[in-house]
Amino acid sequence: MAKIVSKGAVIKQDIASTLTAIAQCESFGSSGAGSESVKCSTLDTIGNGHEYISTGWAEGGTFDVTLQYDSELAGHQSLTDDITTPVERNYSVTLTGGTEMTFTAAHIELGFTGTIDDIVKADISLKLDQLIAYTT
Amino acid sequence: MKAKLIVDCQVTTGADALADVVVKEDGKRWYLAGAVIEHERAHRLVQMGVAEPADAECTLTCCMTTEQMKKAQLHQEMVAKGILIEDYQRYLDGEILGYDEDGNDIPGPHWPEAEDDDEEESDYLIEEDDCDEQP
Numbered sequence: 505m506a507k508i509v510s511k512g513a514v515i516k517q518d519i520a521s522t523l524t525a526i527a528q529c530e531s532f533g534s535s536g537a538g539s540e541s542v543k544c545s546t547l548d549t550i551g552n553g554h555e556y557i558s559t560g561w562a563e564g565g566t567f568d569v570t571l572q573y574d575s576e577l578a579g580h581q582s583l584t585d586d587i588t589t590p591v592e593r594n595y596s597v598t599l600t601g602g603t604e605m606t607f608t609a610a611h612i613e614l615g616f617t618g619t620i621d622d623i624v625k626a627d628i629s630l631k632l633d634q635l636i637a638y639t640t
Numbered sequence: 641m642k643a644k645l646i647v648d649c650q651v652t653t654g655a656d657a658l659a660d661v662v663v664k665e666d667g668k669r670w671y672l673a674g675a676v677i678e679h680e681r682a683h684r685l686v687q688m689g690v691a692e693p694a695d696a697e698c699t700l701t702c703c704m705t706t707e708q709m710k711k712a713q714l715h716q717e718m719v720a721k722g723i724l725i726e727d728y729q730r731y732l733d734g735e736i737l738g739y740d741e742d743g744n745d746i747p748g749p750h751w752p753e754a755e756d757d758d759e760e761e762s763d764y765l766i767e768e769d770d771c772d773e774q775p
Contacts, residue, residue: 512722601741
């Protein structure tokens with residue numbers, strides 16, 4: 505079984521129809537993705553357990569990335585462009601072993617954090633339109 | 641506006657402009673260096689260090705000196721390889737070329753390990769001499 509390391513992970517953004525590296529990822533993670541179901545218990549339901557049925561839909565969740573922030577870098581300006589001019593955009597996170605997670609973000613949230621003994625970090629949260637392109 | 645790529649760039653999903661596009665060994669579509677991209681955000685490619693202006697509009701929108709473009713190109717080279725910021729100087733000094741798939745350093749032309757090996761060897765020889773001198 506392959507061990508996939510995170511060191512050297514890069515986030516790429518769709519810029520003028522190319523996927524261009526914009527920053528190194530300090531950390532990254534996907535959350536909230538999953539298939540959806542609906543509760544469908546009725547008086548005919550046997551036992552106390554609720555019944556659920558798949559809706560046939562899936563939620564893409566969000567993809568979160570933390571990076572060292574530098575407002576002078578064009579790559580980081582390209583992220584804030586999407587706050588001032590909201591647009592749906594393609595992204596990918598690429599690892600050194602060649603693993604790539606590709607997705608489309610419907611919107612972006614970007615915040616900063618700074619502490620006296622650390623450099624300024626940017627926390628980005630990307631809301632997925634549909635799903636990550638999972639390997640199948 | 642237009643920008644001319646100076647490095648190969650991966651084509652984004654759903655892009656319909658397929659001129660100058662090739663499929664590489666990784667199975668992905670790439671624009672090759674030299675391809676001219678016409679797009680309203682083409683200036684960002686120049687600012688990111690992957691292209692140079694290909695028309696007056698792009699030149700004016702980028703508003704960068706040649707020196708600034710070279711700096712952006714060098715930075716982009718390091719970002720694209722995933723070089724950690726604390727390793728920038730080691731990359732610039734030629735100590736590392738990047739990281740392998742296990743996250744280990746890929747030695748560059750000025751990788752310091754060879755010098756360390758020489759030192760270890762000489763230390764070993766000194767110890768051997770010391771042993772000989774003992775009664």
